[in-house]
Amino acid sequence: MNCIIGQSGGPTSVINSSFAGCVRAAIDRGFSRIYGSLNGIEGIIDGNIVEIDKEIFLSKGIEDKLKKRPSSILGSCRYKLDEDCESAIYKKLFDFFAANEINSFIYIGGNDSMDTVVKLNKYMQLNQIDWINVVGVPKTIDNDLCEMDHSPGYASAAKYIATTLRTIRSDIDIYDIKSATIVEIMGRNAGWLAASSLLSEIGSSKNIVDLIYLGEMNYSKEEILQEVKDALEKSNNLLIVVSEGFMDRDKYFDGNNAQIHDKGFNHPIISGVGQRLKDYIHDNLSIKTRAIEMNIVQRTNQLISKTDSDEAFELGYKALELSMEMTNVVPVIRRLSSNPYKVEYASASAGEIANKEKLIPKAWLESRKVLEEKIVEYASPLILGELEQDFSNGFVQFVELEDFIK
Amino acid sequence: MNCIIGQSGGPTSVINSSFAGCVRAAIDRGFSRIYGSLNGIEGIIDGNIVEIDKEIFLSKGIEDKLKKRPSSILGSCRYKLDEDCESAIYKKLFDFFAANEINSFIYIGGNDSMDTVVKLNKYMQLNQIDWINVVGVPKTIDNDLCEMDHSPGYASAAKYIATTLRTIRSDIDIYDIKSATIVEIMGRNAGWLAASSLLSEIGSSKNIVDLIYLGEMNYSKEEILQEVKDALEKSNNLLIVVSEGFMDRDKYFDGNNAQIHDKGFNHPIISGVGQRLKDYIHDNLSIKTRAIEMNIVQRTNQLISKTDSDEAFELGYKALELSMEMTNVVPVIRRLSSNPYKVEYASASAGEIANKEKLIPKAWLESRKVLEEKIVEYASPLILGELEQDFSNGFVQFVELEDFIK
Numbered sequence: 001m002n003c004i005i006g007q008s009g010g011p012t013s014v015i016n017s018s019f020a021g022c023v024r025a026a027i028d029r030g031f032s033r034i035y036g037s038l039n040g041i042e043g044i045i046d047g048n049i050v051e052i053d054k055e056i057f058l059s060k061g062i063e064d065k066l067k068k069r070p071s072s073i074l075g076s077c078r079y080k081l082d083e084d085c086e087s088a089i090y091k092k093l094f095d096f097f098a099a100n101e102i103n104s105f106i107y108i109g110g111n112d113s114m115d116t117v118v119k120l121n122k123y124m125q126l127n128q129i130d131w132i133n134v135v136g137v138p139k140t141i142d143n144d145l146c147e148m149d150h151s152p153g154y155a156s157a158a159k160y161i162a163t164t165l166r167t168i169r170s171d172i173d174i175y176d177i178k179s180a181t182i183v184e185i186m187g188r189n190a191g192w193l194a195a196s197s198l199l200s201e202i203g204s205s206k207n208i209v210d211l212i213y214l215g216e217m218n219y220s221k222e223e224i225l226q227e228v229k230d231a232l233e234k235s236n237n238l239l240i241v242v243s244e245g246f247m248d249r250d251k252y253f254d255g256n257n258a259q260i261h262d263k264g265f266n267h268p269i270i271s272g273v274g275q276r277l278k279d280y281i282h283d284n285l286s287i288k289t290r291a292i293e294m295n296i297v298q299r300t301n302q303l304i305s306k307t308d309s310d311e312a313f314e315l316g317y318k319a320l321e322l323s324m325e326m327t328n329v330v331p332v333i334r335r336l337s338s339n340p341y342k343v344e345y346a347s348a349s350a351g352e353i354a355n356k357e358k359l360i361p362k363a364w365l366e367s368r369k370v371l372e373e374k375i376v377e378y379a380s381p382l383i384l385g386e387l388e389q390d391f392s393n394g395f396v397q398f399v400e401l402e403d404f405i406k
Numbered sequence: 407m408n409c410i411i412g413q414s415g416g417p418t419s420v421i422n423s424s425f426a427g428c429v430r431a432a433i434d435r436g437f438s439r440i441y442g443s444l445n446g447i448e449g450i451i452d453g454n455i456v457e458i459d460k461e462i463f464l465s466k467g468i469e470d471k472l473k474k475r476p477s478s479i480l481g482s483c484r485y486k487l488d489e490d491c492e493s494a495i496y497k498k499l500f501d502f503f504a505a506n507e508i509n510s511f512i513y514i515g516g517n518d519s520m521d522t523v524v525k526l527n528k529y530m531q532l533n534q535i536d537w538i539n540v541v542g543v544p545k546t547i548d549n550d551l552c553e554m555d556h557s558p559g560y561a562s563a564a565k566y567i568a569t570t571l572r573t574i575r576s577d578i579d580i581y582d583i584k585s586a587t588i589v590e591i592m593g594r595n596a597g598w599l600a601a602s603s604l605l606s607e608i609g610s611s612k613n614i615v616d617l618i619y620l621g622e623m624n625y626s627k628e629e630i631l632q633e634v635k636d637a638l639e640k641s642n643n644l645l646i647v648v649s650e651g652f653m654d655r656d657k658y659f660d661g662n663n664a665q666i667h668d669k670g671f672n673h674p675i676i677s678g679v680g681q682r683l684k685d686y687i688h689d690n691l692s693i694k695t696r697a698i699e700m701n702i703v704q705r706t707n708q709l710i711s712k713t714d715s716d717e718a719f720e721l722g723y724k725a726l727e728l729s730m731e732m733t734n735v736v737p738v739i740r741r742l743s744s745n746p747y748k749v750e751y752a753s754a755s756a757g758e759i760a761n762k763e764k765l766i767p768k769a770w771l772e773s774r775k776v777l778e779e780k781i782v783e784y785a786s787p788l789i790l791g792e793l794e795q796d797f798s799n800g801f802v803q804f805v806e807l808e809d810f811i812k
Contacts, residue, residue, distance in 0.1 A: 011577055039582045071576035078581075162801040164703060170477035170804060171417055171706040175484075176445045202799045205806060292701050297570060300577040305800065383800035393608045394711065394789035395568040398576060400611060 002033040002102045003320065004049070008040035008109035008116065009078065009140065011071035012153025013160075013304045014312035018108050018137045019073065020066035021316025026104075027054050029324065035100070036405070040077035040109075041116060044096050045089060050074075050405040057404050065399035067309050068387050070300040072108075073401055081116055085123040093120070097132050104133055104323035108316070110140035110151075114330065114354035121328035121350065133327035136350050137319040139312070141299045143192035144357040147348035148332035152315060153299070155308035155382035158196035160301040161185060161294065162383065165200040165239070168292065169208045172237045179288040180228060180238040180281050184274025186298055187243050189215045191360045193298075194243035196379050198372045210238045212368070213277075215245030216360045221252045224277070225284055232287070242274050253277060302396045306385025311343070318345055341381035408439040408508045409726065410455070414446035414515035414522065415484065416546065417477035418559025419566075419710045420718035424514050424543045425479065426472035427722025432510075433460050435730065441506070442811070446483035446515075447522060450502050451495060456480075456811040463810050471805035473715045474793050476706040478514075479807055487522055491529040499526070503538050510539055510729035514722070516546035516557075520736065520760035527734035527756065539733035542756050543725045545718070547705045549598035550763040553754035554738035558721060559705070561714035561788035564602035566707040567591060567700065568789065571606040571645070574698065575614045578643045585694040586634060586644040586687050590680025592704055593649050595621045597766045599704075600649035602785050604778045616644040618774070619683075621651030622766045627658045630683070631690055638693070648680050659683060708802045712791025717749070724751055747787035 005022045007015055019036075026034045034052040037043030056062065066073065081089065097105065107117050117136040124134070138145050143154035165183065172181045187193035191214025200208040210231050213219060231238050247253055253276040278291035311333060318331040329347045336342040364374040389396045411428045413421055425442075432440045440458040443449030462468065472479065487495065503511065513523050523542040530540070544551050549560035571589065578587045593599035597620025606614040616637050619625060637644050653659055659682045684697035717739060724737040735753045742748040770780040795802045 007580075011580055039580070042582060069576070070573055072580045073576075075582065076580040159800055163708065166802060166804065167476055167706040167708055168702065170475070170479075171702045174413075174417055174445070174478045174482040176448060176481065199799075200801065203803065205808065290702075292703070293699065295698050296574065296577045296696070297698070297703075300573045302569065302573055380799060385800070386797055391792055393605075393786060394565055394791070395606065396572060397609065398572060402611065 001031050002035065002100060003031050003104035003106065003323070004035040004037055004044070004102050005074070005106045006037040006040045006043065006108065007072040007074045008076055008107060008113035010110070011076065011300055012139050012141050013070040013156035013299065013301055014067070014152050014309045015071070015108055015139050016066040016069045016073045017309045017312035018139060018152060018316035020063045021313040022106050022137070022320045023052055023057060024063055025317040025320035027058065029321065035102070036074045039075040040079055040113070041093065042077045042079050044093055050401065053404055053406045060404065062399060062404045067313065068302070068304060068389055069398040070302060070304070078112065080112070081119045085119065085126055090123045094123070094129060102132060104135070104320065106135055106137060106319050106323060108137040108139055110138070110142070111145055111353055111355055111357060114350045117328065117350040118354045124327065133323045135319050135323040135327065136330040136353070137315050138330055138332065138353065141193055142187045142190050144188060144190035144359070145353055146356045146358045147330070147352045149335040149343065150333060150382060152308060152312035154192060155305040155379065156301070156303070157193055157298050158199060158379055159305045159383040160298055160303045161193065161197050162199040163303060164294070165197050165208050169239055172239060176236065177288060178232055178236055179290070180240055180278070181290045181292060182240045182242060182274045182278045182281070184242050184244055184291065184293045186294065187245060189245040189357060189359065191216050191243045191245070194241050195360060195371060195375045197241045198375050199379055199383065201372060202376060202380060207235065208239060209241050210235065211240045212371070213240070213242045213246045214360060215243050215247070216365060217246065219248055220250060221248045221280060224248065225281070228281055228285065240277070242277055244273060246273055253280070302389050304387040305383045306387055307382055309387055314345065322347055338377050338381060407437050408441065408506060409437050409510035409512065409729070410441040410443055410450070410508050411480070411512045412443040412446045412449065412514065413478040413480045413482055414513060414519035415482060416516070417482060417706055418545050418547050419476040419562035419705065419707055420473070420558050420715045421477070421514055421545050422472040422475045422479045423715045423718035424545060424558060424722035426469045427719035428512050428543070428726045429458055429463060430469055431723040431726035433464065435727065441508070442480045445481040446485055446519070447499065448483045448485050450499055456807065459810055459812045466810065468805060468810045473719065474708070474710060474795055475804040476708060476710070484518065486518070487525045491525065491532055496529045500529070500535060508538060510541070510726065512541055512543060512725050512729060514543040514545055516544070516548070517551060517759055517761055517763060520756045523734065523756040524760045530733065539729045541725050541729040541733065542736040542759070543721050544736055544738060544759065547599055548593045548596050550594060550596035550765070551759055552762045552764045553736070553758045555741040555749065556739060556788060558714060558718035560598060561711040561785070562707070562709070563599055563704050564605060564785055565711045565789040566704055566709045567599065567603050568605040569709060570700070571603050571614050575645055578645060582642065583694060584638055584642055585696070586646055586684070587696045587698060588646045588648060588680045588684045588687070590648050590650055590678045590697065590699045592700065593651060595651040595763060595765065597622050597649045597651070600647050601766060601777060601781045603647045604781050605785055605789065607778060608782060608786060613641065614645060615647050616641065618647045618777070619652045620649045620766065621653070622771055623652065625654055626656060627654045627686060630654065631687070634687055634691065646683070648683055650678055652679055659686070708795050710793040711789045712793055713788055715793055720751065728753055744783050744787060
């Protein structure tokens with residue numbers, strides 16, 4: 001009984017916690033060999049496979065170190081399998097599984113990666129393959145996965161954002177002039193991560209975020225300018241959060257970036273709206289402006305939510321367990337209550353997650369006040385607790401793959 | 407015996423540690439009233455003055471909280487005093503000092519702020535004012551101040567950069583493709599902070615920074631392109647560090663260069679050199695490129711070097727003590743040895759710091775190897791030790807001025 005684990009799509013700060021959960025479950029459940037596929041399924045296709053050294057994993061505290069190690073330690077890919085389940089790649093994958101007596105393939109990823117899980121299962125069904133189960137583990141900082149209360153990775157990014165907005169506010173407040181600082185936050189079409197910037201208001205004696213624009217909102221550029229003008233009447237240094245997926249009605253803020261697409265899934269590469277909004281405010285109001293793109297640091301920051309890490313581990317563990325009995329499923333978190341925060345684990349069909357996205361509910365967008373109340377209720381329990389990072393030579397040190405493979 | 411403290415110029419993560427040192431020394435040395443001027447000397451000019459509550463400061467652990475609180479808590483300014491020491495502003499300042507029986511004015515800032523210290527002293531000399539001493543405390547993440555081994559604030563920014571480059575490396579390595587990630591780092595004309603990115607190589611099994619370009623270096627854009635090509639022969643995902651003060655010989659990367667325009671609005675791109683270097687590499691090599699501007703987060707990050715914080719406190723403390731006997735001086739750090747790291751405190755004339763800048767020595771730029779050896783020897787002792795931040799509600803909480811003023 002052997003298994004193989006892969007990671008796919010954009011990284012998160014807790015994607016290796018899910019990986020550690022898979023490995024730990026495989027050891028606990030008596031799997032003989034535990035493989036890792038480098039760069040998602042490309043590793044299997046190209047023959048880049050590693051085997052976990054179970055003894056080292058258990059004896060050297062690798063599990064805890066993996067929980068603190070941001071970004072996909074197995075590497076990633078954006079490989080999209082052909083719709084046609086008859087292509088040679090499928091055969092190559094299943095030949096590999098058969099040759100290595102692999103009964104479980106666990107794929108940790110977002111909605112694109114679940115597309116891979118679904119297609120492999122479709123191939124298995126078509127070819128009556130029943131000796132292997134292919135199961136997904138959810139991850140994404142975007143929090144846009146359906147069928148679950150929230151996705152692992154989101155909370156650690158939100159924790160980093162809440163903390164960083166506090167430090168940005170402390171910086172921009174020092175000058176007694178009119179200014180606007182625009183902070184662009186990731187999340188693709190979904191505003192979950194940008195909205196979590198409002199967590200920084202908790203317990204603060206002053207406003208942290210003055211204005212917020214999410215992809216789910218409908219604005220003209222003139223309406224935004226009016227809001228900025230109004231806000232400047234009340235305070236000096238504005239902090240404006242904009243989701244990378246935000247676009248004004250007339251697409252004035254579109255930088256033609258939609259023409260640039262990523263190679264695998266052909267999604268438009270979206271970033272730059274913050275810079276454009278900055279230029280627009282500067283050109284129209286002649287105040288000091290600055291654009292800050294939170295960039296990839298928000299998805300691989302070492303400031304990790306313990307709640308997020310624990311849940312990511314649990315989902316990895318459960319995925320491996322599920323794979324011993326079922327296929328084409330994904331373990332998910334369902335919320336029982338927010339206060340006190342209680343969840344249960346369930347499983348969903350991979351097909352209900354693949355290629356779909358969950359946006360912020362319309363009812364939450366009624367007003368800034370409602371949005372803040374809703375997101376605080378929703379996300380504040382998720383960012384609680386910190387993992388203590390290991391420092392050496394004055395900066396954070398991370399475990400690497402070479403430390404625990406054969 | 408009263409004193410007043412101000413902060414000026416760009417913030418750092420330890421500028422409030424110096425402030426705490428001043429306040430603590432003033433309490434220890436029996437000053438009656440300890441004032442803070444909001445937004446540098448503008449506070450005195452505009453009448454925005456606060457008074458520290460000494461009892462609260464001592465009883466509520468404010469000193470330790472200030473050490474963990476990035477960015478100038480008194481606010482800042484970039485106010486430049488007239489060369490003409492006869493202007494009404496000078497009179498206003500000294501009228502305030504006299505009316506409030508202030509014997510010590512401590513100004514925490516960089517080379518511009520030391521210009522203020524020098525001018526106030528010049529006015530004092532011209533007008534035979536001997537009842538007040540005006541003393542500076544050095545600070546800047548740029549590390550470009552003369553007369554001292556290093557400046558407080560630099561090390562914490564370097565610590566953040568070393569840590570963040572490790573996480574950025576963990577992120578960019580996940581895809582098995584050719585790519586170039588350009589990270590633009592602050593420092594004005596001086597490359598100290600960008601060079602400290604090489605600290606991230608300490609103890610790493612793989613290269614973190616592939617190429618580095620500092621303002622002190624002399625390159626044509628074609629030479630850079632060749633270096634990028636050569637590096638891509640050896641590895642997939644390049645991490646290229648560029649100092650914000652870097653410029654190629656022909657100034658192609660200058661933001662006013664008419665050849666490079668924003669795609670959406672046809673504005674000349676006025677963001678950093680990192681973005682333009684990214685565009686240049688992308689246009690010439692057609693690989694995946696990404697520009698990351700570390701931005702203001704590097705100067706107000708909550709990841710604080712204990713060594714830096716302790717030294718900043720000590721300099722603040724000593725400045726207040728110096729102000730009881732001398733004027734027109736700045737306490738500075740001199741290094742006795744790097745291994746073991748030993749320093750002594752001395753004082754320098756403010757005039758030797760004002761308006762001057764210290765660049766990386768030419769001898770350090772001989773080769774990448776030499777630069778790395780030199781900067782590691784120089785900066786690695788400075789980033790040691792961490793201040794444990796206070797978390798509440800899942801993110802970092804900072805002390806505010808309202809918590810300890812009357």
